[in-house]
Amino acid sequence: MDHEEDEIEIPNYFICPISLEIMKDPVTTVSGITYDRQSIVQWLEKVPSCPVTKQPLPLDSDLTPNHMLRRLIQHWCVENATRGVVRIPTPRAPPGKPNLIEEIKNLKKFGQEALGKEDTLKKLEVLAMEGERNRRLMCEEGVHKSLILFVVKYTREEEEEEGQRRIKGNLDESLRLLHLIGVPLNEARTILIENERILESLTLVLNQQDFMNKAYTIVLLRNLTENTSSHIVERLSAEIFKGIIGFLKDEVSSSNRVNPSVCATVQPSNSRVRNKAPSKLDHSVVIKQAVTAALMILLETSSWSRNRTILVDLGAVSELIELEISSIGEKRTTELVLGILSRLCCCANGRAEFLAHRGGIAIVTKRLLRVSAAADDRAISILSSVSKYSPESEVVEEMASVRTVKKLCSVLSIDCSLSLKEKAKEILRDHIDEWKKFPCIDVALVTKLLSSSPKDLLTEYYSRVGV
Numbered sequence: 001m002d003h004e005e006d007e008i009e010i011p012n013y014f015i016c017p018i019s020l021e022i023m024k025d026p027v028t029t030v031s032g033i034t035y036d037r038q039s040i041v042q043w044l045e046k047v048p049s050c051p052v053t054k055q056p057l058p059l060d061s062d063l064t065p066n067h068m069l070r071r072l073i074q075h076w077c078v079e080n081a082t083r084g085v086v087r088i089p090t091p092r093a094p095p096g097k098p099n100l101i102e103e104i105k106n107l108k109k110f111g112q113e114a115l116g117k118e119d120t121l122k123k124l125e126v127l128a129m130e131g132e133r134n135r136r137l138m139c140e141e142g143v144h145k146s147l148i149l150f151v152v153k154y155t156r157e158e159e160e161e162e163g164q165r166r167i168k169g170n171l172d173e174s175l176r177l178l179h180l181i182g183v184p185l186n187e188a189r190t191i192l193i194e195n196e197r198i199l200e201s202l203t204l205v206l207n208q209q210d211f212m213n214k215a216y217t218i219v220l221l222r223n224l225t226e227n228t229s230s231h232i233v234e235r236l237s238a239e240i241f242k243g244i245i246g247f248l249k250d251e252v253s254s255s256n257r258v259n260p261s262v263c264a265t266v267q268p269s270n271s272r273v274r275n276k277a278p279s280k281l282d283h284s285v286v287i288k289q290a291v292t293a294a295l296m297i298l299l300e301t302s303s304w305s306r307n308r309t310i311l312v313d314l315g316a317v318s319e320l321i322e323l324e325i326s327s328i329g330e331k332r333t334t335e336l337v338l339g340i341l342s343r344l345c346c347c348a349n350g351r352a353e354f355l356a357h358r359g360g361i362a363i364v365t366k367r368l369l370r371v372s373a374a375a376d377d378r379a380i381s382i383l384s385s386v387s388k389y390s391p392e393s394e395v396v397e398e399m400a401s402v403r404t405v406k407k408l409c410s411v412l413s414i415d416c417s418l419s420l421k422e423k424a425k426e427i428l429r430d431h432i433d434e435w436k437k438f439p440c441i442d443v444a445l446v447t448k449l450l451s452s453s454p455k456d457l458l459t460e461y462y463s464r465v466g467v
Helices: 003-007 037-046 067-079 100-110 120-128 132-140 143-155 161-181 185-194 197-206 211-225 230-234 238-253 260-266 271-276 283-301 305-313 316-326 331-344 348-356 360-367 373-389 393-401 404-413 418-435 443-451 454-465
Strands: 026-028 034-036
Touching (some): 026 037, 034 037, 100 132, 100 143, 120 132, 120 161, 132 143, 143 161, 143 185, 161 211, 185 211, 197 211, 197 238, 211 238, 211 283, 238 305, 238 316, 283 305, 283 316, 283 331, 305 331, 305 348, 316 348, 316 360, 331 348, 331 373, 348 360, 348 373, 360 373, 360 393, 373 404, 393 404, 393 418, 404 418, 404 443, 418 443
Antiparallel strands (some): 026 034
C-alpha cells in the first residue's frame, strides 16, 4: 500500500486487537472476541487467556472461523483496490488438519476396516487433541464404541512378526485415543454387558509389557466397571487383579518416570500439535490417573471374601505398603491404600502378609493423624486388627519401637472422633501389660489416658491449646 492508504478509513472491527492490523484470517474464540488466527495462536503460546476479556483460554481452545467478517474485509479490499488496498486471499484450512466429520463418516461406513488403515487413528488423535468440542462430538457419534471393538479384535489376532508390529501400533493408538475421548458414564454399563469379550481383551493388555498401555487400560477398566453390575465387579478374574498389581509394582519400582520410551509413547503423532499444544496425554498425569483407578478397583472389589483371598495370594499387601512408602503421602492415594489394607487385614492371611513386611506398621503409624479423618479411621482399623488377632510378642514390640503407642496416646489427647478414641483406647488397654516392659513407653501417661473419660481429656486438650 502507498501513502494514499493512510487516509483510508478502516472499520475498527476489521482490526485485530493484538496486531492492530487488518485481519487476514479472522477467528472467534470461546470468549466471543475475534482475532486474526496467527496473532491469537502466537499469543496463546505465551499467555493462556483472552487478551481482551482475560478469560482463560488453553492453547487447544476452539477457534471458529468468522467467515462473514472475512468476506466483509475481502469486499472492502476490492472496493478500495484502486487506492492501493490488496485483497486478502481466502485462508486455507490449517495444513494437515483432517476433517472430523469426514473421518467419522468413513468410520461409520467402513467400520473396523477404516480403523485398520495406517493413518485413520492418527488423524482421529490429532482431531481429539484439537479441543473439547471434537472429543465430545466423537463420543456423540460412538467413536469410543468402535475403538473398544477394535481393541477386542486386535488382542485376539495372531500374526507373524511383521503383523504383530502392525497390531501393536494400532493397539497403542486405539488405547491412547480411547483415553483422550473417554467413555460416557451412561454408556459404560451397556458396553460391558453387550460384549463379554471386552474384559478378556483388557486382561490380555494388562498382562503385557507395555507400561503406558497398562495405564490406559486400567483407567478404561475403571470407567467401564464404575457403575456396572456388582456381579461383574465381584467376579473379576484373578488375571485382571494380577495385571493391576503388576502395574502398581512397576510404578513403585520405576526409578525414573520420565524416560524417553514413555514420553515417546504419549506424544501426539502430529508434529504441529506436538510443537504448539501441550499433550493431552502427559505421561505423569496418565500414570497418576491409572494409580488412582487401580486403587479404586481394588478397594471396591475387596469387599468380597473371594477377591480378598485372590489379592492376598497375589502379593497385593506388600505392593500396597511399598506404594504408600514410596508416595509423598498424597491424601487420595493414602486413603485408598489404607482402605484396601484395612479390608485385606480382615483375613488371617492378609494380616500375616502385612506383618511380614517390616514397613507395614511403621507407615500406617506415620500416616495416622497426618492425612485426613478417613485415613485415620482406616489406619486405626488396621492397627486394631493386627494387634487383636495377631498378638505375638514381636507385634507388640514393633508397635513400641515404631512409636505406635505414642501415636495412640496422641489420638486420646487431641480433638478427634469418639470412635477413633475408643479404638485407640482398646488397643492400649489390651497390651498395656506387655508395653510396661519397654523403657521407651511412658506408662504413667498411658495409665492416665486409659483411666480418664473422653470429656476430661478433651477439656485438658482445650486448656493446653488455649481454647
